[in-house]
Amino acid sequence: MLVSKSKDTSSYHNSERRSLLRFLSLYIVLVSLLLVVLGVLHYKSQEELMFSNQRTQLLSYANKQYKEIKTFHNEQYPKNRVYPRNSHFRSAIYDLSGEKIFSLLKHKPLHFGKDIYRVKDSIQFLKILDDNYYLGAKYLFIEVNEDLTWKDNAIREIMLYGALTLAILALFGFFFVGIFLRPMRDSITLLDNFIKDTTHELNTPISAILANIEMMDRKEMGIKNEKKLARINIAAKTVSHLYQDLTYLTLNHKRKSHDEWIDLRKLISDRVEYFSILAGSKKITFTLDLEDATLFIDAVKIARVVDNLISNAIKYNKRNGSISIILRAGYLMVEDTGIGIDAQKVNDIFERYTRFNSSEGGFGIGLNIVKSIMNEYGLKITVRSVLNKGTSIKVVF
DSSP, X not given: OBOXXXXXXXXXXXXXXXXXXXXXXXXXXXXXXXXXXXXXXXXXXXXXXXXXXXXXXXHHHHXXXXXXXXXXXXXXXXXXXXXXOBTXXXXXXXXXXSOEEEXXXXXXXXXXXXXXXXXXXXXXXXXXXXXXXXXXXXXXXXXXXXXXHHHHHHHHXXXXXXXXXXXXXXXXXXXXXXXXXHHHHHHHHHHHHHHXXXXXXXXHHHHHHHHHHHHSOGGGSOHXXXXXXXXXXHHHHHHHHHHHHHHHHHTGGGSOOOEEEEEHHHHHHHHHHHHHHHHHHTTOEEEEEEXXXXXXXXXXXXXXXXXXXXXXHHHTSOTTOEEEEEEOSSEEEEEEXXXXXXXXXXXXXXXXXXXXXXXXXXXSOHHHHHHHHHHHHTOEEEEEEETTTEEEEEEEO
8 A cells, every 4th residue: 555654843752742732721721811800900990981081071961950950940930841951961850769750861770879880872870969859859860872982992902902911921931831841851852862872882782692693503502501592582682672663763763765565464474473582482472364465665664663563562461462463455453462551541652751561671662663653654553452451553554
């Protein structure tokens, strides 16, 4: 099958990105709450300023209307018996018990104890009159249409100041993110440098050990020495597999890929044979169900995928366990009867330096390499695991 590659341009490791997202999520929530609080406070202050300005104006209207009412009341024979009106406001008078005497208001008054308040689209002002009870009135209400200019200005200022505040806090956020991630980045860099230095020194002794093991004449050995040699071979292949991962991690993943058609059936058979001595040390058996399948991919990279899937199935398997490998035209599945993984931790197995069993060797980089190759070629990998029963990893191509 032909697969297309999509290079991952992110410079962060998954764990670093996850920490970054957690910090940014918390930071965004706190900044948003701060901006909301500041916006509400600014809106309330502008509203209070509007009421203060309106109170002064409406008090002037109320005093003017009260004079008109007093004059209207004192005229024994008024020429105009029409209740005083004004084009700038509407008014109403109520008696001591709160009963309406006369009203020109659009809305019924809501309060007899609050001097100014909003009623729908209007502002009402209450003036409590003296005890002369002109026209029998104790309460005088003045009503005007609310001018919403203040609200438009307040919203515009909130948006402007909010954007400026957000920009300033964003700069602080990037600064704090750098400080927050620096210890993690330094630790990862230190570990990466250690791996690079270690890898450089491993090649010659590993090659020498494996070459000498192959050249030794087993016919001249006794059974006891053959067992010792087998243990040396197992240890050497374990270190060799780790060396291959380290080499890929530090060098090969940066080189240009040389994609070609790979016979997966042959590759898997060869790698099973290579790992058979490791599996034999734990009395683990292989069950192979392989059909013909090809994949257009870099040979080194697909070898790392297969090697790490088989190696992990052996490493985390139980003694006398089994490994089942199924190959079809569209997928590869590796199943084991091992220790399994807690369901809440399944998604973490592809993180670099993640290990779930400290008794097993390795740096915790194998499945991270597998995942990076899957991402590079747009392949899908899924994991199903049951604690103490086993794990199944499926690669779809």
